[in-house]
Amino acid sequence: MAKKLPLERILHNQGFGARKFCRILIINEDVTVNGEICDDPSTEFELDNLSYTIKGEPWEYREKSYLMLHKPSNFECSHKTQHHPTIYSLLPHPLVVRDVQCIGRLDEDTTGLILISDDGQFIHRMSSPKHKVPKVYEVTCKHALSDEQIAHILRGVQLVDEDAPIAALACERISDFVIHMTLAEGKYHQVKRMIAAISNRVEGLKRIQIGDVKLPDDLAVGKWRWLSEAELASLNNTEKIKLLLAANIKY
Numbered sequence: 001m002a003k004k005l006p007l008e009r010i011l012h013n014q015g016f017g018a019r020k021f022c023r024i025l026i027i028n029e030d031v032t033v034n035g036e037i038c039d040d041p042s043t044e045f046e047l048d049n050l051s052y053t054i055k056g057e058p059w060e061y062r063e064k065s066y067l068m069l070h071k072p073s074n075f076e077c078s079h080k081t082q083h084h085p086t087i088y089s090l091l092p093h094p095l096v097v098r099d100v101q102c103i104g105r106l107d108e109d110t111t112g113l114i115l116i117s118d119d120g121q122f123i124h125r126m127s128s129p130k131h132k133v134p135k136v137y138e139v140t141c142k143h144a145l146s147d148e149q150i151a152h153i154l155r156g157v158q159l160v161d162e163d164a165p166i167a168a169l170a171c172e173r174i175s176d177f178v179i180h181m182t183l184a185e186g187k188y189h190q191v192k193r194m195i196a197a198i199s200n201r202v203e204g205l206k207r208i209q210i211g212d213v214k215l216p217d218d219l220a221v222g223k224w225r226w227l228s229e230a231e232l233a234s235l236n237n238t239e240k241i242k243l244l245l246a247a248n249i250k251y
Contacts, residue, residue: 002048007033008041010061015094016054030055064119065100066227067091070219071114077105084108090222091116103127104135104186104210112138112207113215115235116224126210126235132184133211133235134169137191140204144176149198153181157197162187166194180208211235 005013011022011031023041025031031038032053033045050061071077075087088096095116103115103126117123126133150173156165170182181191192202208215212234219225227235 002046004044004046006042006044007031007038010045010047010050010052011054014059014061015097017097025054059094062226064122065095065098065117066119066122066232067095067100067116067224068213068215068219068227068231069102069114069116069224070215070221071106071111072222073109073111076108077102077114087114091224106207107189107192107205110205110207111221112205113210113213114207115210115213115227122236127186129185134182134184134209135186135207136170136180136182136209138174138204138206138208139179139181139191139195139202141177141179141195142201142203145173145179145200149200150179152198153179153194157194159187159190159193159197166190168194177203 007026008019008022011017011025012019016022016025026041027039029037029039033043034051047061047063052059052061069087069090071087072090074084075090076082076084077087079086079088087102088100091100098118100116100118101123103117103123106112106114115126125131150171153168153171156167158165166185166187168181169184170180172180174180181194183190187193191205195202213227213231216225
């Protein structure tokens with residue numbers, strides 16, 4: 001039997017405020033459920049395929065949140081920022097109330113794909129070093145990259161404070177100054193430090209892919225959307241990721 005909850009509790013669980021505030025929204029006829037106004041906070045609804053609007057804004061019931069965001073430059077991946085606005089200011093307030101967290105931070109001057117969720121197990125699985133989820137970065141360098149520099153990245157570079165050389169999983173030349181670099185680690189300023197280790201400098205850095213999930217061409221900078229079921233399934237398929245890494249297949 002499908003789970004049912006009172007509308008007041010549903011809205012509270014989805015981040016729309018305290019139970020009292022949600023009750024007022026409903027009584028004031030600011031809420032529709034599956035296309036119909038509901039003014040009774042105690043009315044129960046099945047959670048499966050539940051859609052509703054709050055003051056005309058459409059929502060769907062989601063037990064957990066799984067999002068992607070196209071991060072702009074000069075935004076910090078923290079709830080407590082120091083110098084720039086937080087990326088969480090780009091999300092609707094109900095999602096922030098649900099305490100969503102970004103999975104793997106990007107530097108303030110780095111742009112591109114960020115995954116965000118309030119599912120602790122998913123966050124751990126995606127960020128844990130043992131799962132080695134590959135991430136692809138579009139790297140724009142100050143100087144043209146030689147074949148030897150690219151080979152060096154693939155062979156491994158020695159970084160300060162690291163015991164062993166660190167190599168990219170893949171490194172594809174896009175132009176004289178641009179490469180797509182695939183990494184499985186998430187070390188501090190890793191891309192910038194690796195490029196510096198081959199006597200070059202990063203002028204622009206954008207994350208364009210995590211696992212099988214690519215940053216969509218139609219997702220504008222600063223915008224977000226829900227992950228599709230197919231995208232979420234691919235990210236949860238850690239065995240597939242391990243096989244791809246073992247085969248050294250480029251993403």
